[in-house]
Amino acid sequence: MTLPASLLEAVASAAVREGLADAVFTRLxxxxxxxxxVTGSRGIVRVGFEEEPEDRVLAEIAGAxxxxxxxxxxxxxxxxxxxxxxxxxxxxxxxxxxxxxxVRAPFRRQVLETLHDTVRRGEVxxxxxxxxxxxxxxxxxxxxxxxxxxPVPIVVPCHxxxxxxxxxxxxxxxxxxxxxxxTLEGAL
Amino acid sequence: xxxxxxxWSLVEAHGDExxxxxxxxxxxxxxxxxxxxxFLRALRAYPRLRHGDHLRAWLYRVTxxxxxxxxxxRPREQPFAEPPxxxxxxxxxxxxxxxxxxxxPEAAREPLRLRFVEDLDYDGxxxxxxxxxxxxxxxxxxxxxxxxxxxAA
Numbered sequence: 001m002t003l004p005a006s007l008l009e010a011v012a013s014a015a016v017r018e019g020l021a022d023a024v025f026t027r028l029x030x031x032x033x034x035x036x037x038v039t040g041s042r043g044i045v046r047v048g049f050e051e052e053p054e055d056r057v058l059a060e061i062a063g064a065x066x067x068x069x070x071x072x073x074x075x076x077x078x079x080x081x082x083x084x085x086x087x088x089x090x091x092x093x094x095x096x097x098x099x100x101x102x103v104r105a106p107f108r109r110q111v112l113e114t115l116h117d118t119v120r121r122g123e124v125x126x127x128x129x130x131x132x133x134x135x136x137x138x139x140x141x142x143x144x145x146x147x148x149x150x151p152v153p154i155v156v157p158c159h160x161x162x163x164x165x166x167x168x169x170x171x172x173x174x175x176x177x178x179x180x181x182x183t184l185e186g187a188l
Numbered sequence: 189x190x191x192x193x194x195x196w197s198l199v200e201a202h203g204d205e206x207x208x209x210x211x212x213x214x215x216x217x218x219x220x221x222x223x224x225x226x227f228l229r230a231l232r233a234y235p236r237l238r239h240g241d242h243l244r245a246w247l248y249r250v251t252x253x254x255x256x257x258x259x260x261x262r263p264r265e266q267p268f269a270e271p272p273x274x275x276x277x278x279x280x281x282x283x284x285x286x287x288x289x290x291x292x293p294e295a296a297r298e299p300l301r302l303r304f305v306e307d308l309d310y311d312g313x314x315x316x317x318x319x320x321x322x323x324x325x326x327x328x329x330x331x332x333x334x335x336x337x338x339x340a341a
Contacts, residue, residue: 003203007220011199011227020231025196058194068231069194 012072022066025058026076030087032177035154037079040065043097044079046151049173064102083154089184092121098152108146110134115147116156121185126164140164148172160187190240195231202244206251209339212288213255218262226254252336259304291338296331303328 015021023045025038036048038061045065048057062069073080085091098116103109114134119125125133131143147158153172159181163169171178182188203223210219210226230250237246285305289297302313314324 003199003207003223004220007207007224008199008203010224011231014224014228015231018228018232020228023194055197058197059191062192062194066235067192067195068234069196070199070231071196 009072009074012070012075015068015070016072016075020068021070022068023061023070024075025061025069025071026073026080027054027071028080028083030084032087032173032180035083037076037083038069039076039079040099040101042099042101044152044155045099045101047153047155049153049177051173060102087154087184094121094155096155098155100151100156102151103146103149105146107134107136107139107142108149111143111146112150112152112156112158115158115161119157119160121157122187124160124162124182124187127161128164130161144170154181157181160185192234192237192240193243195234198230198243198247199227202247206247209248209251210255212284213252214258215284218255218258222255222258223251225258226251229254248339249336252339256304256332288339289335292331292334296327296334299324299327300331300335 012021012024016024023038023040025036028035028037032049034050036046036050036052036054036057037044038046038048038057046057046061048054058069079096082091082094082096086094100109100112103112111130111134115125115130118133119130126140127143127147128137128140130147131137131139134143136142143161147161148170150156150158150172153159159171159173159178161169168175168178168182179188206226207219207223210223213219214222226247230247233250237243285301289300292300299313299317302308302316306312308316310321310324310328313328314321317324317327319327
């Protein structure tokens with residue numbers, strides 16, 4: 001596509017201003033690969049790693065939030081700056097509003113909220129401990145599922161959740177990314 | 189029936205050809221404004237579409253309408269404010285307009301020229317065509333509809 005970026009940005013900004021956008025996305029190059037970042041009305045709803053087909057992620061967004069999905073680097077400039085600074089090591093805090101709209105199951109949502117609110121940079125937690133903090137100490141499998149299906153990785157830090165049996169465990173973005181994130185945060 | 193795809197995937201898939209269409213309709217100076225307006229009109233209407241079929245043709249129709257409305261609302265050129273060496277038709281890219289309407293029969297082309305190139309009102313068009321103002325309005329509106337259908341096909 002060769003449409004002028006100024007035209008595309010003008011359309012997206014007007015759409016946001018007029019309340020016409022159900023979701024806004026941006027593509028962001030980072031040290032752990034290109035990210036697709038999608039925001040809804042209340043915050044970030046989805047972060048996709050570059051292996052995830054973009055059309056599938058955006059179709060999922062259109063189905064859940066509405067079809068008026070637009071792209072804008074300018075509207076998401078704050079989100080881009082915060083994620084870039086964090087992943088490039090220029091900032092040690094990442095505080096961005098998150099919207100767990102895509103997580104339908106109440107306990108999985110509870111787990112991700114607990115993870116977002118209580119597990120800070122440099123800390124790690126086991127799936128069992130996270131289940132306990134979320135109110136169901138025996139539900140470590142459900143906690144693992146919640147992490148595996150986390151729609152907003154990095155921002156909701158499922159990379160900080162490790163198996164009780166040792167090792168780095170699984171990660172939606174692959175174990176190498178999990179290790180890179182934990183190394184960046186000084187947890188490994 | 190298909191679900192509605194994310195709007196931006198349509199923008200990215202068809203944006204280039206729609207800009208070319210806007211250029212043919214409105215000339216190079218106005219094409220980007222027309223397309224921007226067309227995308228916003230499309231976005232406003234998008235959730236009310238009942239299915240995701242024929243979206244490319246729909247976007248062509250929206251762009252055509254935006255180009256025509258932009259032409260109507262644009263302040264009339266001041267042909268006497270500058271030397272006649274710069275013809276007023278330059279502002280409208282007359283060649284582009286002729287190319288656009290070329291698939292239509294002459295009976296449809298003439299009312300379109302009178303309306304959109306010469307910028308006549310319906311009384312003026314009626315006088316030139318030798319018909320009533322109501323008939324003139326009817327001919328322009330039929331020609332515009334035919335044009336939209338041609339470009340949506």
